[in-house]
Amino acid sequence: MPSENVVVEGFTVVPMKVDEKSHGSHYLYMKEHSVREANPCKPRDRTLFVLNIPPYCTEEVLQYMFSGCGQVQTVHLHNKPTSGPSAVNQSNFFPTAPLIQGYKVGYVVFKKASSVKKARSLPFDVPLIMQGKGAPTIKSGIEKWCSDYQADVLDRSTLQAEIDTYMAEYDRKVQEEMERAKASEGVPDDEGWVTVTRFGKNKAAPRTEAHEKAISGKEKRRRKEKELLNFYSFQIRQTKRDQIANLRQKFEEDKQRISLMKEARKFRPY
Template sequence: MHKEGGQSIDTGLNKWIREYKEDVVDTAALQTEIDKYMTEYDEKIQTEIEKAKAAEGVPDEEGWVTVTKYGKNKGAPRTEAHEKALTRKEKKRRKDKELLNFYSFQMRETKREQIANLRKKFEEDKNRIALMKASRKFRPY
């Protein structure tokens, strides 16, 4: 440490220690400052909400009614079931919008698949009818 004009000048390790201690924040003082700010902010927000609720539905001097977000209608509930229903509806709408059979070869393929399904169902029905006929017994009474 050197002396210049009655002041001591920190150098080296002493200077670094002093700078480090100055940089470290006092957590208790910081917490009290944060708490004070948050209470002031909460009070300000609460007064704004109260003003908005008081102004809801009241016309001004020109007859206009100010619409605020603090109205009587709370909107749709955002529950998990509601979200699932919305996503299901969105998927269905997207699927309906999707162009099916855009190309001619796609149309031919879907027609072939439909005909194959009809033939398969026809064969199944034929077999079922044959089984029903075979299981019939002669019951006069």
């Protein structure tokens, strides 16, 4: 009886084992990668989307298992589904890409589109083998623990070389920024604004006549603004004095009016 594949909600279910002697199986769920905005690194017709990838399964192991379906071009592993490429750490000592932990999702990119159809038609009763002839080594147990420990030990010479390279690149960028600032200083842009930076061309140059006129003009404007401010303050004080005088005059008039009213209410029978 020919073997048949099992499809659950659009995903082809394929078992996998560590080696031929293993009794337990782990199951992968896969289908053709299909998104609205395709990424060049994951073409739709040549990419296989795989779920439930165990933590000990690497890109090399995944490439080995699916090599029977056709030539594998690249393999991308992620924590969750995404259309972008895999994050790559530029530094061995200062990682920027997040560490993938636990079960993963993968994208297997084949060289031909027919390989995706072949992978989707894999039978359910023929598991994929992780360990075999020419397969990458899977480290586990004490061997994996020792390997992870050795990877955490820093190599001083390599670390120093990476730091020197980084600082040299940083100094080069700072120097280029200073040169661009010096070149653009004093040159008006399209709107007429002039960029002034702390990287001056002539820091110790003597003042010219035009410079002296500009400084004297600023001083005159500053004194004029100060005098104008004082003038406004005097107006405010004078206005307050006038208001107080008017209130006092009104108070005296009210006192006289009240006294007249009291005199008019007195009882005089004779």
